[in-house]
Amino acid sequence: MTEQTPATAQTPAARPDGRAADELRPVHITPGFSKQAEGSALIEFGNTRVLCTASFTEGVPRWLKGQGTGWVTAEYAMLPRATNERSQRESVKGKIGGRTHEISRLIGRSLRAVIDMDALGENTIVLDCDVLDADGGTRTAAITGAYIALARALDWAVEQGHVRRDAAVLKDSVSAISVGIVDGAPVLDLPYVEDVKAETDMNVVVTGSGDFVEVQGTAEGAPFRRAELDALLDLAVGGTARLAQRQAEALRQARA
Amino acid sequence: MTEQTPATAQTPAARPDGRAADELRPVHITPGFSKQAEGSALIEFGNTRVLCTASFTEGVPRWLKGQGTGWVTAEYAMLPRATNERSQRESVKGKIGGRTHEISRLIGRSLRAVIDMDALGENTIVLDCDVLDADGGTRTAAITGAYIALARALDWAVEQGHVRRDAAVLKDSVSAISVGIVDGAPVLDLPYVEDVKAETDMNVVVTGSGDFVEVQGTAEGAPFRRAELDALLDLAVGGTARLAQRQAEALRQARA
């Protein structure tokens, strides 16, 4: 569909790590990394590593009480030395920055999109995504890993009797990937070195069924044309389909 | 491309204010509303009213000094009683919420996308968008109005000799509109009553030339299909083309 668009007409330069334009970085998922959380996973997209935990508690915030429905929220943060240069802790600054807020909200919305809140009942799940190493794509890795932590916390809740075994709390799986236009060519899953020089940068959140939960595209350099947008969406749909397979495998092994 | 998609196949329900699906609310732009700012505009999208000011100052933040390039940033806020129920001031809470952060960053990125920072020289422009009345679409009205304030501040800067008359600081115009799927049908420029029941909500920022600066789509209810996404983008491109005309008229009159 995208072969005749100008953006892809040129032969793309080789990527720094030698990947094809539509190739993911190596993905590793370690469910149960945290010993305390009801559900958890360490997820790696190349050198990016995010520790995702899901904390399940009975009850909901006061303003939701008595409605028979649950609550899922998320918080994202980076360890100070996840990045190449140390960044100041937000706890020390005394306030949370705009980027952190934005990503926390994105993760929360993405996971809520695949949850049946009525089936969850009056229970709360808090997803914490802490970036141990950042090399691009931390928010997409966080969403993809948070899904595993969430699924495992629900497994736990079923076992403990907090949620009925036949309650279909998860309506679908969800994963996310970044795409962008680098040196004029659309590429999938950008590491930091590509991210900083991307003209356009897009994060796409997709369900296991292939529908969109979030599309967030930003022109970092020049505005982008409709054909470029289409090419990026194609790449993202392909990438998230493969992530959905990896999630399914990880859960199968964890439940074995 | 979208004619056979189920989303648009059904006859859409009448909109609460009787508009066609692809019709904007009445748009009014009052350049020069503020007496103190170098550039300003009061912009109205229906009942939504945003006061946009552009403050021009010589010099740039320390970390940019000596690079011969300018800086443009934006801050968005709502008056406490812009909404139907009074909301607490963020100054009283002592911190800025995630939504405010997110929108401020979006406005800043959108305006920077049409600015040639080298042509601006070592000057700083701060855009303030304060919502006086909120009835949906405050962030898109803010972007559209901030462009007018920005353009007028640049007119002022040229007159004052801070920027050369032939410096093409503005590479293009920029405007924004919301689109969404309400009762299964894609519609343009959602007021609050539609916004709260939209299954999918998207904000699209487009240049005068019709290229994309930002695409932010969120599934509030069910995830959305590619055909729905395409239909929404079509609507947004049509709406922003008309906004670009209104911006051009407003500037022509202000400069007369």
Next chain:
Amino acid sequence: MTEQTPATAQTPAARPDGRAADELRPVHITPGFSKQAEGSALIEFGNTRVLCTASFTEGVPRWLKGQGTGWVTAEYAMLPRATNERSQRESVKGKIGGRTHEISRLIGRSLRAVIDMDALGENTIVLDCDVLDADGGTRTAAITGAYIALARALDWAVEQGHVRRDAAVLKDSVSAISVGIVDGAPVLDLPYVEDVKAETDMNVVVTGSGDFVEVQGTAEGAPFRRAELDALLDLAVGGTARLAQRQAEALRQARA
């Protein structure tokens, strides 16, 4: 009345805008400026513009519950570009400055002075005064406009049945004006250019009946004598009497 006081013995210099010493700047009151608030008014004292809203809600803070009495409080703020140079938002600073605190408290006390809290019943009114343009006298314009917003919110509350029609919640009207000694002469309603060079600056809050609610006089330069204080009070009483008429007219038209 003040002819024999030493302060006015000298022939006063012409005022920058040509007004007489005891003349108000043009006053405009636009009740109902905000579409969402129960009561509102945009008030202009010359170039100073303040948007005042009154938010009426049933119930009172917890510490007042069960006493059958209401609560009225006020918050004052300036938009960042209300002034000649942009000032940083207090929400961004993370704290409210002393001046803002001081004025918010003054507005609250001034309005409470004319309210019968028992007649109000267990209801709360929050007055928000946001300065759109600042050219001296913002606090006095805020008090004068807040009275209109308050009166209109009470009209609404009576219509809605939250307050009995015969409850005399408002015991009187209230307005405020600044007076000061500039170049040795007492003058009324100082714009910014006079305010910065005033030796003595006083804000006076007066009821419709002509009694004092607040008298706040400050020697900015040299301490002031009793005769000067008397001359300033005379000016203020005259100015607020005219403001009370303007308030009455604005309410009459709004209620028509």
Next chain:
Amino acid sequence: MTEQTPATAQTPAARPDGRAADELRPVHITPGFSKQAEGSALIEFGNTRVLCTASFTEGVPRWLKGQGTGWVTAEYAMLPRATNERSQRESVKGKIGGRTHEISRLIGRSLRAVIDMDALGENTIVLDCDVLDADGGTRTAAITGAYIALARALDWAVEQGHVRRDAAVLKDSVSAISVGIVDGAPVLDLPYVEDVKAETDMNVVVTGSGDFVEVQGTAEGAPFRRAELDALLDLAVGGTARLAQRQAEALRQARA
């Protein structure tokens, strides 16, 4: 002048501590209470005790540099158990309340009114007024005591050669007292039990020469008439004249 006003026509009720209406509480001033500060005084108005220190440092804030002029500022605070019920520390709350801000600013303005900033030269004095026991009149005691601390810090600065011996930095002395209308009668120097039931409450700051620096009158209950205001000012002028004598004595002894 006030003999025929209704407010004083009635025979005033006896005051709780048996004082005459125009009588001060016992005043004690202990200069040099703090061992570390360049100037200090513990001041007592009855049971109210305030520790005032003046910290002298060479240099001024950056925005004042090179102008040959000094800077004086003040901070007021209450120990948590200065009051009958313990109040939370503002450091623990993480922000300073409106009342604290207001009083700190009042103290600063009052002291600056008697200082010749050019004579002070590029030096800074910070006045700290910490209330050890609060029984009404803490802000007026603070101003009266801060003058002593300030005068002693200037004595030190002269001795150390930071200020020339013949520089008349202090143009006058300054003191303050509260007055109010209690049970219909004007009274001087209100302790807490009178303060809470005062209909009108006024704080008056007066120079040694008897001119006004600040007049802050507030109707706590009913608005007040001009004649009442006059009676209160008379009382305050009498009270501050006696305070000025006490200040002079305290300084004479401290310098002996």
Next chain:
Amino acid sequence: MTEQTPATAQTPAARPDGRAADELRPVHITPGFSKQAEGSALIEFGNTRVLCTASFTEGVPRWLKGQGTGWVTAEYAMLPRATNERSQRESVKGKIGGRTHEISRLIGRSLRAVIDMDALGENTIVLDCDVLDADGGTRTAAITGAYIALARALDWAVEQGHVRRDAAVLKDSVSAISVGIVDGAPVLDLPYVEDVKAETDMNVVVTGSGDFVEVQGTAEGAPFRRAELDALLDLAVGGTARLAQRQAEALRQARA
């Protein structure tokens, strides 16, 4: 007792104030210094002066309710000019520093160690220790003085009937002292000039029976040997025994 430890083998240099190595500075305790608090004491260790108050209130924090047990907590702070150079107020900074937190927690733990919380019943005591003058040892003076304030507040509570007369709320007395190695020699009760050059600094909290509540030793310069630690503990035990006597005397006089 310590004569054969290597640390004391060398002849110690004379101390700046001529004291013997195991000698306390003059200790003065003024119970009842504050007029408002249920219990209070001004305590002086040489030039160090700390005002300690104990605020007794019925009831406990929500999370303790219904357990029949009490709550004791402490807050420590320094007046801005307690030190040789003025330090910024933590209320102005908007946050409490690490040192303040650390000392507040130490005082709270120390006092709780001698309290029978069941005997206290559902009552809360807040200890406030505000340093008026700081010359080393402020935390140890605070603990020693807070014990007096606490004991007096309990006397008050017994008199008022909040605590039964035979409830042995205080299981023991508690006091604290600093010890350190200065110029190679262990010394007791270090003033500021010794504190800044101490190689090792230790604060020791000891009950009236001579048992340890807290031992906090820090190598400021070189790490310390076991023998040095032993010598310091010996000094501290001797010093706190004498402080316990002073506490007993002060209470005896206050109760007389």
Next chain:
Amino acid sequence: MTEQTPATAQTPAARPDGRAADELRPVHITPGFSKQAEGSALIEFGNTRVLCTASFTEGVPRWLKGQGTGWVTAEYAMLPRATNERSQRESVKGKIGGRTHEISRLIGRSLRAVIDMDALGENTIVLDCDVLDADGGTRTAAITGAYIALARALDWAVEQGHVRRDAAVLKDSVSAISVGIVDGAPVLDLPYVEDVKAETDMNVVVTGSGDFVEVQGTAEGAPFRRAELDALLDLAVGGTARLAQRQAEALRQARA
């Protein structure tokens, strides 16, 4: 020395994990866990896991400039789900708690005790210790792991030429362990279940040479006797000697 003390006379109850009283939990050290930091280690004391990074930067804070000496500081934090119940992020609370402050300061002091700041030169090292899983002893694991991160960062600095190869920046190694009295018996390296019921809790920081850097003992229940203190110190010295061996092994392997 301690064999006849009552505290150890009784036969200790078996420990929950079957260890001997003087036995460490399994210790694992993974140097280089973080890919971005100049030095790093993941350290495990049983189920407690702490990620320690050392960030090396040229230059020192302004107040140290030009003195030819370096700066080392530390920050400690816990991930929200390191504990059995999720705790709120300090960045979300907007302030750092007392416990976090206290531990950060302890880690910083402990590491500085083995560093020759002159040999470090004008360079700064920030140690970040983030607890991934908390099961008692997080601060002692943090100190022990931070030493490895620090040593590796110095290796890096030597290789990069920031520090001379023969500069003996590290004067010694340093490690830490907790000891406590549980059920009347002194034990080493307490996991959470023992920690909560310890009567006395002590953290001891010891150099590779066996000298003390910090001794922090607290009576959680009853005050402790000198003999108990001695027994705890003996245990700690034994435990840290074994930790020093593990540190040496880990560094040998990392450098191989």
